[in-house]
Amino acid sequence: MKQYQLYTTMGAGFESVVAKELNTLGYETRTENGRVFFQGGQTDIVKTNLWLRTADRVKILLKEFKATDFDTLYNEVYELDWAALLPVDAKFPVQGRSVRSKLHSEPGIQSIVKKAIVNKMAQQYHRRGFLPESGNEYPLDVHLYKDTARISLDTTGASLFKRGYRIEHGGAPLKENFAASLLKLTPYDGSHPLIDPMTGSGTLAIEAALIAKNIAPGTWRKFAFDGFDWFDPKLHDVALAEAKSKEKALESPILASDIDQSILEIAKLNANNAGVLQDIDFKQVAVKDFTTDLKNGVIIANPPYGKRLKDKESVAELYHQMGTVFQKYPDFSQYYLVGDPDFEKEFGKRATKKRKLFNGNLRVDFYQYWANKK
Structure with missing residues (x-):
């Protein structure tokens, strides 16, 4: 089974809490500000989304590179094999964030990344620059920090705090x-x-x-990976049944x-x-x-x-x-x-x-x- 560089995001100040949870689930971790990294395959993507109580999201790091100009950003994104990740009708919103980097326009960053993916997929799927984006969602994210760009695929979808049990809430509830x-x-x-x-x-x-x-906190909900066409659909059901037995x-x-x-x-x-x-x-x-x-x-x-x-x-x-x-x-x-x-x-x-x-x-x-x- 293919292994990925995975990472979780979390609220400020909770990195050590999330790292400890991942360690308890059996993963070796590396922590940096706002992220905890670990390795895993599809089974681990399911397991961590289902069981993590304290994290926000589980993401696949697709690529990391230096980018101080838009040409470099475009070329590095274009080089990825997007057809292996996204079907021709994939809906792929791109979220962009930039902190202390030469490329600081977040709308500009999003636009260039989106353009690079569209052009690469048009070439791979033999389309003339038009993609319908009528299918399942593959949430993408580009983050620049000190001129280092990270391109990621979000496997979670709606944040993990959205367990699915809280229909009603008071004035200012805790997530x-x-x-x-x-x-x-x-x-x-x-x-x-x-x-x-x-x-x-x-x-x-x-x-x-x-x-x-x-009780696994993700018991009541679906995740973004449930809609990925290359993701084994049996894994979620197996993990859920195992969680119920525990x-x-x-x-x-x-x-x-x-x-x-x-x-x-x-x-x-x-x-x-x-x-x-x-x-x-x-x-x-x-x-x-x-x-x-x-x-x-x-x-x-x-x-x-x-x-x-x-x-x-x-x-x-x-x-x-x-x-x-x-x-x-x-x-x-x-x-x-x-x-x-x-x-x-x-x-x-x-x-x-x-x-x-x-x-x-x-x-x-x-x-x-x-x-x-x-």
Whole structure:
């Protein structure tokens, strides 16, 4: 089976998390900013798309070369055997990005790459410069960084965070792979209780249940590779059946609460779509009224950020309530994703560790309070 140079993309700051996931799946990796590289064939393309919880996409690196002018870019792209990758009717959108490179016009870069592919395919398929682009989609991507160009084929399609279970969401939900990445930064593996006391649309609790039950996060969706005419269609079905056989029962409780009953109904719908509704105990509870008899677990939350001025006072009060309530549970490791630099002051305790992250374009901190081990 042909081997490819593959790589995953991910949110800023999660490279080590994705690399660790790939290592656990059995791959040797090389990491650079925003990408983790590994080798694999079609089976591995299916496996990583199906199982990676924390990445955005899995891509095939087709070619890497220096390009400081459009002629070089055109010629290098033209040299590739495009007919081996794209059928005559392929739809092949080209995304272009340029960072710190002489060729800085992204529309210009996209246009030249597209032109080179069209001309090469017209020659290979004996067409007169017209390609219908009426068939399946083969998403291509050209990325220039410091004058080095990379041409890639995206095997994923819609980003991996689009699991397919979240039909409804609250006002500002965490992306599914972002939530999974936060969980991977905790010791959570399903063997101890997990509590999400501000669950919103339920993403953290649902991703925790998927981890605990060893359910592949790509179970509910199709991928771009499903439409590639040269890709073995049996591989996806085989991988899915194998993944189903590895699912297991929940070992320890998962609690998800929120003050808002209407958003809890949305969370339940999402959990039902993910097949884990019976595994999560949903309750309408305000933070100030929260209590639990559970011990030695993980508390994780994405509380409101209070970015609007009128919200700041109520959010500060919420953070104070969190400190009062959750500091009563020192045997729980606690993790809070917050956009307020004054969080520790309001919470009433300095974090063991703080990690800078970006939730979309919003700069946030992941405050980590490690459990007191007796």
